[in-house]
Amino acid sequence: MEATIERNSTNQANTTQNKFGATTQNTESNAEHPTIDKVTEKAHQTVDQAAQWAATATDWIGNQKDRVVQNEQQLIEQFTLAIRKQPLVAIGTALAAGFILSKIISR
Numbered sequence: 001m002e003a004t005i006e007r008n009s010t011n012q013a014n015t016t017q018n019k020f021g022a023t024t025q026n027t028e029s030n031a032e033h034p035t036i037d038k039v040t041e042k043a044h045q046t047v048d049q050a051a052q053w054a055a056t057a058t059d060w061i062g063n064q065k066d067r068v069v070q071n072e073q074q075l076i077e078q079f080t081l082a083i084r085k086q087p088l089v090a091i092g093t094a095l096a097a098g099f100i101l102s103k104i105i106s107r
Contacts, residue, residue: 083090
């Protein structure tokens with residue numbers, strides 16, 4: 001009877017319940033399978049590193065998008081200002097560009 005109680009308490013001490021309700025055995029598996037533990041640890045490190053790289057890439061892309069939008073707005077402002085200062089030059093440039101494009105396309 002005493003051996004049964006001791007065995008039951010040992011089993012209860014070695015069995016834990018995780019946050020999802022599943023029970024796991026806390027046996028000497030860590031000591032028995034060091035290769036599996038190393039692979040598991042390396043996999044976790046790789047996933048963490050990939051997540052960090054993804055976050056960095058997302059930040060970089062967001063910054064580049066903001067820079068492109070800002071540069072686009074500056075170019076539009078510069079073209080608008082140049083057209084307002086010299087409207088005839090702008091019209092002449094547009095006509096010349098259209099003429100050259102039509103000659104290239106018609107060939």
